[in-house]
Amino acid sequence: MSHRKKTIRSMDEDLNASLRPLREKIDAIDAQLLKLLNQRAAVALEVGEVKKRFGAPVFRPERELQVLPRLQHANDGPLYGDNLASIWREIMSASRALEKVLTVAYLGPAGTYSEQAAFSYFGQSVKGLPCPSLDEVFRAVEAGSADFGVVPVENSTEGVVSRTLDLLLQSPLTISGEVALPIHHNLMSQSGTLDGVTRICSHAQSLAQCQHWLTAHFPRLERQAVSSNAEAARMAAADPSVAAIAGESAATQYGLQIAFSHVQDDPHNRTRFVVVGTQDPAPSGRDQTSLILSVPNRAGAVVALLEPLANNGVSMTRFESRPAKSGAWEYYFYIDFEGHRDDPNVAKALESLRQNAAYCKVLGSYPRSA
Numbered sequence: 555m556s557h558r559k560k561t562i563r564s565m566d567e568d569l570n571a572s573l574r575p576l577r578e579k580i581d582a583i584d585a586q587l588l589k590l591l592n593q594r595a596a597v598a599l600e601v602g603e604v605k606k607r608f609g610a611p612v613f614r615p616e617r618e619l620q621v622l623p624r625l626q627h628a629n630d631g632p633l634y635g636d637n638l639a640s641i642w643r644e645i646m647s648a649s650r651a652l653e654k655v656l657t658v659a660y661l662g663p664a665g666t667y668s669e670q671a672a673f674s675y676f677g678q679s680v681k682g683l684p685c686p687s688l689d690e691v692f693r694a695v696e697a698g699s700a701d702f703g704v705v706p707v708e709n710s711t712e713g714v715v716s717r718t719l720d721l722l723l724q725s726p727l728t729i730s731g732e733v734a735l736p737i738h739h740n741l742m743s744q745s746g747t748l749d750g751v752t753r754i755c756s757h758a759q760s761l762a763q764c765q766h767w768l769t770a771h772f773p774r775l776e777r778q779a780v781s782s783n784a785e786a787a788r789m790a791a792a793d794p795s796v797a798a799i800a801g802e803s804a805a806t807q808y809g810l811q812i813a814f815s816h817v818q819d820d821p822h823n824r825t826r827f828v829v830v831g832t833q834d835p836a837p838s839g840r841d842q843t844s845l846i847l848s849v850p851n852r853a854g855a856v857v858a859l860l861e862p863l864a865n866n867g868v869s870m871t872r873f874e875s876r877p878a879k880s881g882a883w884e885y886y887f888y889i890d891f892e893g894h895r896d897d898p899n900v901a902k903a904l905e906s907l908r909q910n911a912a913y914c915k916v917l918g919s920y921p922r923s924a
Contacts, residue, residue, distance in 0.1 A: 602653035616838035647677020665804035729918030731829035746811030756799035862906035
């Protein structure tokens, strides 16, 4: 054996000797964690039995929101707070699945940002139900085929998702949660280059979020809007002349290579998703209420309508107008504000809003995302 090989072998032996006691310590801690996790799961099963007796829902978003900040506040490191939250979300998801595996509908196919948002919110221990359209997501929950749906409602670059707002107006479902997802678009193809590519496909919102980058780098390539980013990835996997704009998970799902990363115009691009269902969460202490209003067609009606919020110390966080389809120059107003509808000041403001509005629909009170 050469001197070099002997030296390398000696270094490996020294490394393993140094790591061995640390690995043994980690193995012992893992054994303790396993025992404690199963103890926690056993208590979670007891909680499930109590819920069954009282007819309480399996998923309580307000309770889970209370758990995560408490643990993050008690955390002394070295784990970062966000990493700790991710770990505990999966622990809670797995424990919840012992009571019932929730079915969550989202805009499909597999590999969409909607799928990513669904698993980010509920954890991996749920059954995903990909749907071909936003309408089908709502329909699946309304029909009972899914327990919840996750739908995009607004993007930091392109604004609101109009179809979601229309469906929230029409549907009996309510909002029970929200999740904000950083959106990193990637341009991908079979080869990992754009050689031979004649068409770039993606969802219309994604194409809009990347339009300046595309114009600067590939102004002559055709752009085609399709039903979802994952559908674009599926098309690219079947046709070498097609490139797709989608997330990393879509590249993995459909065996594509990323040619260019982070092609969105805004590096801080984010999309807000809402969770829809039939459940009304209890107050968590950090809530948001969403509603839809319309006003009588008279001067100053909108200003007068919003006065109850200010008079009761309720802070408005979002205000969007959307044309009503019932008549010319009539609008619905989509409003978010801080607080839960059971909070005394919010309840008082809502009572006044209902008296002054031509139409008022509370979409839900739910825990705010971080």
